[in-house]
Structure formats: C-alpha cells, structure tokens
Amino acid sequence: MINILLADDDIDDCLFFQDALEDLLIQNNLVTVSDGVQLMSYLEDHITNPPDVLFLDLNMPCKSGHECLLEIKCNDSLKEIPIVIFSTSQNADVVSTLYENGAHYYIRKPGDFNILKKVIGEALFLLEHNNMKQPDFLDFIILS
Structure with missing residues (x-):
C-alpha cells in the first residue's frame, strides 16, 4: 500500500488522477488537498x-507549489518526501529550478486519460526502483 498525497486545486484533475490510480490497480491511499x-x-x-x-x-491558490517545495525541502522532518511536480507549464528555466530545489520528477499534465495513467505509473515505478532518490537531471522529466 502506497500513501499518495495530491496537492492540486483543479477538482477535475484530482478526479482524473484518482481514476487513473484505480485503473492502474495500485494499492494506494490517496489524500488530496486543494x-x-x-x-x-x-x-x-x-x-x-x-x-x-x-x-x-x-x-x-494561497501558497504556490514552488513555495511549498522550498518549505518541504528546508524542513528536516519532511525533506525526504519524494515530490513529483505535476503541472501544465513546461518552462525550461522553471523545470531546472524545480530540480535544483529538490523535486524528484516533473510531469507535464497530459490531456489524455491513458497518457495520464502511463505517466503516473511510470513515476511510481521509477521512485520505487530508485529507492525514492532524485535521479540525474536528464531523467527528471517524465514525458507523456
């Protein structure tokens, strides 16, 4: 059983994420915050x-994902949590900064449900096989 936390303010994206996990048949406990x-x-x-x-x-809203990433990685009790950035933008400078700030993987939110399942499954597989460690930058972006 894997405990997954999804931080996303888009209700539809949260529902698609939940449906994708169910289709992947991954034993999980999903919690969402908005x-x-x-x-x-x-x-x-x-x-x-x-x-x-x-x-x-x-x-x-209220606090961006960038701000949360920095807070988490500066907190000794939280900094080991693997973080997969899940966003619509793919600005190269932003992606580099996210990697430098300690994110583990970056996924550009796909519009297609089957691709969503693929990238979520790949992220979870890679995290497990890398022992929850940050990969080299060349492997940071999970392509959809």
Whole structure:
C-alpha cells in the first residue's frame, strides 16, 4: 500500500488522477488537498507518518507549489518526501529550478486519460526502483 498525497486545486484533475490510480490497480491511499496552505498543514499534522510520495501542482491558490517545495525541502522532518511536480507549464528555466530545489520528477499534465495513467505509473515505478532518490537531471522529466 502506497500513501499518495495530491496537492492540486483543479477538482477535475484530482478526479482524473484518482481514476487513473484505480485503473492502474495500485494499492494506494490517496489524500488530496486543494491549496498550498492545506498541503503544509496536512504535512505538519502527519509529520510522524508522512506520505510516501507527493504529487504537487505548481499553480495553486494561497501558497504556490514552488513555495511549498522550498518549505518541504528546508524542513528536516519532511525533506525526504519524494515530490513529483505535476503541472501544465513546461518552462525550461522553471523545470531546472524545480530540480535544483529538490523535486524528484516533473510531469507535464497530459490531456489524455491513458497518457495520464502511463505517466503516473511510470513515476511510481521509477521512485520505487530508485529507492525514492532524485535521479540525474536528464531523467527528471517524465514525458507523456
């Protein structure tokens, strides 16, 4: 059983993500939060039992995914949580900064459900096989 935390303010994206996990037949416990403040509050409340992986949208209200990434990676109790950035943008400078700030993988949100399943499954597979460690930059982006 893998404990997955999804931080995304788009309700439809959260539902597609949940459906994709169900189709992948991955035993999971999915928790969703809809903004950066809720995310940080959830993590602080679960500091002794953090999620196995966090899928993090960059463009959220109250506190952005960028801000949350920095806060998480600066917190000794949270910094080991693998973070997969899950966003609609793919600006090369932003992607480089996210890698430098400690994100594990970057996925550009696909519009197609089958591709969504593929990239979520690939991210979870890669995290497990890399022992939850950050890969080389050349392997940072999971292509859809």
